Amino acid sequence: MVRLILFILFVFLCIVVLSSIDRQIIDRLMSEYSKLSWVIYIGCWIFLPIFLFPAGILAIGGGAVFGFWEAIIYTMIGVGINSAIMYFISRYFTQAFDMNKFESIKNRFCSDEFALVLLLRLIPVVPYNVVNYMAGAMRFNFIKFITAGVLGKFISAVLFINLGNNITNYQSYEFWLALILVISMGMIAFWIRKILNRRAR
Numbered sequence: 001m002v003r004l005i006l007f008i009l010f011v012f013l014c015i016v017v018l019s020s021i022d023r024q025i026i027d028r029l030m031s032e033y034s035k036l037s038w039v040i041y042i043g044c045w046i047f048l049p050i051f052l053f054p055a056g057i058l059a060i061g062g063g064a065v066f067g068f069w070e071a072i073i074y075t076m077i078g079v080g081i082n083s084a085i086m087y088f089i090s091r092y093f094t095q096a097f098d099m100n101k102f103e104s105i106k107n108r109f110c111s112d113e114f115a116l117v118l119l120l121r122l123i124p125v126v127p128y129n130v131v132n133y134m135a136g137a138m139r140f141n142f143i144k145f146i147t148a149g150v151l152g153k154f155i156s157a158v159l160f161i162n163l164g165n166n167i168t169n170y171q172s173y174e175f176w177l178a179l180i181l182v183i184s185m186g187m188i189a190f191w192i193r194k195i196l197n198r199r200a201r
Helices: 002-019 023-032 037-051 055-066 068-096 099-109 113-122 128-137 142-165 173-200
Strands: none
Touching: 037 055, 037 068, 037 128, 055 068, 055 128, 055 142, 068 128, 068 142, 113 128, 113 142, 128 142, 142 173
């Protein structure tokens, strides 16, 4: 329950920060750096999550700056590249550790790698960065990881980017619907997590 509350507070914090930014400032910056803005955004997705920067902020910010469809395209390009980089970083640096421990954990909890990565991507209380590093450390099949990771992130990114796209119109029906959908996703994911914890006992 604490993590769910923290997730909701995080979403509201993003809304307060981004909605306080003057839309005219964003439009002016976009016009000045229009040729490089998408490159900068994808670059942020590629590099910032490596240093544990929250992915949700990037997704909401992308929706606010680029609009829904452009942000989706740029986000998924960045997610795919970043996920691969973080996977191989983790895989490389964990070679010095005893992999038998990782294997025992993997065999106990990860019978279906694709389904596990997809579920973890859909659960917003599990950080995007942690999933990438965990998959590399536990030697998940790369194709299964990248496919499930991108698919799962696409589903959650749609909700976060839609929220960002409507963030400056916080009095509109579209904004509140987007907010309800994001919070509902968090509540559903929390409920699924509780069920899985009960079955694991």
